Amino acid sequence: MPAATGVTAPSLTTFTRSVRSKGISVESSTDNLISLLKRRQIRGSQACAIATAYLLRRVVESVKVTDVGRLIERVQQVGQRLVSAQPRELAIGNIVRRVLGVIREEAEEDREGETSGYSDAGTDSRPHTPRNQDVRSPEHSTILSRSFTSSPLRHGEKDEQVEAPGQWGPQRPPLLTSHASYAVTNTAPTVTSMFSLLSQPISNFPSPTTSPGSQSPGIHQSLSSQTLSNITAAKDLKAEVVEGIQEILEELTQADDQIAGYALEHIHSNEVILTHTSSVTVQKFLLKAATKRKFTVIHAEAYPNNHEATHAAAVGNVRGDFDEDIGAEKFQKALTAAGVTVVLIPDSAVFALMSRINKVILGTHVVLANGGLVAAAGAKAIAKAAKVHATPVVVLSGVYKLSPVYPFDMDSLMENGDPSKVIGYDDGGFVDKVKIENPLFDYVPVELVNLYITNLGGHAPSYLHCIIDDHYRPEDIDLDKVDVY
Amino acid sequence: MLTPPPEEPPTTPPSNPHENTSLPIDITQTYNHLLHTDPLLTHPIAAIESLITLLSTSPAGTISETLALLSSATNTLKTTIPNPIPLSAGTDLFQRYIISTLQSRSSSHDHNARGGGKGKRNHYQGGVEDFRAIRAHLLANSRLFVQRAKEARGKIARVARKFVRDGSVVMTCGRSRVVAATLKAAAEEGVRFRVVYAEDSYSYPSSISAGTTGSKTTDVVGELRARGVPVAVIPFAGVATALGETDFVIVGAESVVENGGVVSGMGTYQMGLLAKSAGRPFYVGAESHKFVRVFPLDWGDLPVRRRGLDFRIEEKERRGVGEGEGEVDVDFTPPELITAIVTENGVQTPSAVSEELIKIWY
Numbered sequence: 104m105p106a107a108t109g110v111t112a113p114s115l116t117t118f119t120r121s122v123r124s125k126g127i128s129v130e131s132s133t134d135n136l137i138s139l140l141k142r143r144q145i146r147g148s149q150a151c152a153i154a155t156a157y158l159l160r161r162v163v164e165s166v167k168v169t170d171v172g173r174l175i176e177r178v179q180q181v182g183q184r185l186v187s188a189q190p191r192e193l194a195i196g197n198i199v200r201r202v203l204g205v206i207r208e209e210a211e212e213d214r215e216g217e218t219s220g221y222s223d224a225g226t227d228s229r230p231h232t233p234r235n236q237d238v239r240s241p242e243h244s245t246i247l248s249r250s251f252t253s254s255p256l257r258h259g260e261k262d263e264q265v266e267a268p269g270q271w272g273p274q275r276p277p278l279l280t281s282h283a284s285y286a287v288t289n290t291a292p293t294v295t296s297m298f299s300l301l302s303q304p305i306s307n308f309p310s311p312t313t314s315p316g317s318q319s320p321g322i323h324q325s326l327s328s329q330t331l332s333n334i335t336a337a338k339d340l341k342a343e344v345v346e347g348i349q350e351i352l353e354e355l356t357q358a359d360d361q362i363a364g365y366a367l368e369h370i371h372s373n374e375v376i377l378t379h380t381s382s383v384t385v386q387k388f389l390l391k392a393a394t395k396r397k398f399t400v401i402h403a404e405a406y407p408n409n410h411e412a413t414h415a416a417a418v419g420n421v422r423g424d425f426d427e428d429i430g431a432e433k434f435q436k437a438l439t440a441a442g443v444t445v446v447l448i449p450d451s452a453v454f455a456l457m458s459r460i461n462k463v464i465l466g467t468h469v470v471l472a473n474g475g476l477v478a479a480a481g482a483k484a485i486a487k488a489a490k491v492h493a494t495p496v497v498v499l500s501g502v503y504k505l506s507p508v509y510p511f512d513m514d515s516l517m518e519n520g521d522p523s524k525v526i527g528y529d530d531g532g533f534v535d536k537v538k539i540e541n542p543l544f545d546y547v548p549v550e551l552v553n554l555y556i557t558n559l560g561g562h563a564p565s566y567l568h569c570i571i572d573d574h575y576r577p578e579d580i581d582l583d584k585v586d587v588y
Numbered sequence: 589m590l591t592p593p594p595e596e597p598p599t600t601p602p603s604n605p606h607e608n609t610s611l612p613i614d615i616t617q618t619y620n621h622l623l624h625t626d627p628l629l630t631h632p633i634a635a636i637e638s639l640i641t642l643l644s645t646s647p648a649g650t651i652s653e654t655l656a657l658l659s660s661a662t663n664t665l666k667t668t669i670p671n672p673i674p675l676s677a678g679t680d681l682f683q684r685y686i687i688s689t690l691q692s693r694s695s696s697h698d699h700n701a702r703g704g705g706k707g708k709r710n711h712y713q714g715g716v717e718d719f720r721a722i723r724a725h726l727l728a729n730s731r732l733f734v735q736r737a738k739e740a741r742g743k744i745a746r747v748a749r750k751f752v753r754d755g756s757v758v759m760t761c762g763r764s765r766v767v768a769a770t771l772k773a774a775a776e777e778g779v780r781f782r783v784v785y786a787e788d789s790y791s792y793p794s795s796i797s798a799g800t801t802g803s804k805t806t807d808v809v810g811e812l813r814a815r816g817v818p819v820a821v822i823p824f825a826g827v828a829t830a831l832g833e834t835d836f837v838i839v840g841a842e843s844v845v846e847n848g849g850v851v852s853g854m855g856t857y858q859m860g861l862l863a864k865s866a867g868r869p870f871y872v873g874a875e876s877h878k879f880v881r882v883f884p885l886d887w888g889d890l891p892v893r894r895r896g897l898d899f900r901i902e903e904k905e906r907r908g909v910g911e912g913e914g915e916v917d918v919d920f921t922p923p924e925l926i927t928a929i930v931t932e933n934g935v936q937t938p939s940a941v942s943e944e945l946i947k948i949w950y
Contacts, residue, residue: 296944296947296948297681297876297877297879297944297945297947297948298681298684298685298688298948299736300681300733300736300737300740300876300877301636301681301682301685301726301733303725303729472934472935473927473928473935473937474937509928509934509935511750511751512750512753565937565939566939568936568937568939568940568943569943572943577933577934580934
């Protein structure tokens with residue numbers, strides 16, 4: 104770790120400040136983030152996610168190209184560089200996929216406004232727009248399609264302007280109508296469904312026939328094949344995408360509080376809760392419960408890696424509010440101040456105490472597509488002990504930690520930390536003779552977890568794939584598929 | 589629970605396909621012919637192809653006429669084929685595709701008609717035209733469906749291949765083309781791995797010693813060896829022992845049922861149980877068109893004409909290869925033994941299967 108040379112050590116706070124300033128180019132911001140990630144000066148799922156979101160927002164803002172395909176390509180390129188800079192921080196890839204999803208969604212909305220929704224949108228729009236305005240003006244049509252998809256009055260208004268499409272109909276390119284009625288509306292939502300086998304060959308059903316190497320199979324292709332010329336709404340699209348990224352950022356900062364909102368449903372009076380590491384998510388959850396309930400927290404200290412966090416907190420919480428790990432001391436102070444009885448135990452005592460514990464609450468680093476999780480070392484021992492005692496294990500995780508990546512190779516997600524935390528180098532005689540390892544993470548298989556609580560609520564582990572489907576586009580799951588130039 | 593084997597199988601006794609005179613072609617023969625001519629065809633796809641052939645020979649009638657024709661052909665197929673589960677995945681998919689496309693088209697037309705009023709768009713003539721379009725689409729693109737289905741296998745291989753790493757030992761059994769494609773893909777990419785192949789000595793008693801040519805079982809063994817992959821062929825009796833040296837198990841499936849369990853060649857269940865107890869991951873490779881809306885609780889629930897337990901008090905020759913024609917050697921592996929199902933859409937948990945099925949049924 105390079106010591107801070109001057110005023111402040113580089114961190115998430117300094118990065119978010121620099122990425123917002125217009126003076127620094129997107130390229131240098133990207134390089135900056137990549138080196139921060141590589142040097143582990145930004146670490147932890149939430150910090151990485153926030154940094155990625157800020158950078159991608161900047162990228163989208165600065166992109167000058169006018170079509171959606173290029174925008175997607177650009178985000179993919181930056182995303183891949185970030186992911187390969189720190190492949191173990193899966194949250195980076197999650198945010199990249201979310202942003203890509205936002206772009207695709209906005210592009211689809213636009214396209215619907217121009218194809219199948221065209222006549223409807225046009226019809227409905229008349230009361231709001233002067234008749235002589237060019238309907239194809241990009242800004243206009245985007246606004247229309249957006250306003251109408253959300254308008255509850257959409258169907259009610261129809262009868263008043265039936266003559267409208269007759270007026271605008273001839274201007275429409277004939278290709279659009281043929282596509283609009285069938286291929287687009289029917290197959291778009293079912294791209295991954297079993298029906299794709301029998302779907303229309305000309306539809307935007309992407310992958311099996313086209314090479315997966317071509318960038319952004321689904322939407323981009325159908326866009327370029329038919330209506331790309333009409334979608335010059337990039338400027339407007341950009342604003343919407345930036346707005347979408349803003350929403351992701353808000354979600355990132357609110358996730359912990361939202362998860363804490365479910366605390367009272369899960370922690371009851373006089374319960375004995377076991378937790379591990381000093382995750383802010385868990386802390387907020389317990390504090391929320393402590394506002395109404397009296398309970399006991401048994402806190403495994405997660406030696407030796409929590410010490411780093413303790414120091415960081417002691418120095419004055421240098422990593423800002425986004426720091427995932429706060430010191431054990433601070434953790435307990437806040438909890439004890441809220442009236443919770445806290446018992447600090449060494450990790451080795453977990454099994455001995457498990458029989459007295461009502462519930463295990465764990466924070467996590469990442470949740471994987473199969474429901475397994477990568478959490479701080481020691482989590483698996485706790486989960487196994489809980490399994491033996493049939494104690495429920497509850498995992499708290501923001502949706503941004505939920506990765507669509509299937510863990511083909513578990514070892515690649517594991518990380519070894521600084522061995523000097525176990526035995527200091529000053530203990531030379533010892534260090535010379537013994538090999539010391541300090542793994543940072545554990546992989547906890549899904550069968551050891553009883554419940555996941557995300558910012559969307561509580562889910563059974565078998566339900567996680569639905570949340571993944573809701574948040575990530577299938578075409579974005581494999582980010583490496585796209586070639587970077 | 590052991591029940592005495594029923595003399596007459598409880599489900600669907602075989603009936604003469606010709607007694608159903610409403611069918612213009614012999615659907616069973618078409619189905620079997622398709623499977624014979626193209627060894628790479630899966631059962632659901634063969635069923636879909638048969639139905640398309642049937643559609644092409646029958647005049648385009650009304651929607652309900654056609655649906656009735658399809659369902660009678662489906663019933664004929666189901667009663668004449670010993671294991672109707674895989675083919676019913678295809679027939680169900682075909683029928684649901686027609687129905688739901690008609691539904692969504694008519695609703696989108698309603699929508700357009702209402703929006704369009706008396707504008708140029710008002711060429712909507714009702715469901716018949718839609719139906720003709722769908723029928724034409726299905727008849728015209730049957731080759732494409734076959735091609736897509738085969739491509740799905742390649743996609744699964746590309747995904748499942750990531751499980752195979754340098755130095756890993758993979759156990760498999762059966763004649764799954766998906767598994768063969770996966771292992772071949774891994775071999776061609778230069779992954780250095782080894783394969784333990786459990787052979788079904790019950791069906792093919794003579795082939796263990798030969799191990800290279802002859803029976804269909806060892807096709808995959810021969811192909812892998814030709815690519816320089818060391819393969820150990822073991823009898824099923826040795827699976828538990830060999831699992832100790834195995835990293836993971838991957839098998840294919842004939843069909844994937846609603847709860848995420850799989851119907852597969854005899855021995856898969858056993859391998860699943862053993863893999864579970866040995867703590868080895870148990871992966872299943874299956875195209876998503878093999879998903880079928882059946883919910884068996886165990887092997888006995890399967891609607892197949894199966895070989896019952898053959899209790900005897902007198903000695904008998906071992907069952908020859910040709911004997912037991914018309915009975916199937918399949919078993920059912922429950923979802924709790926399956927680590928993940930690899931489809932062309934990626935790696936899914938068994939619980940995701942019902943989700944996919946619900947998407948097409950409701």
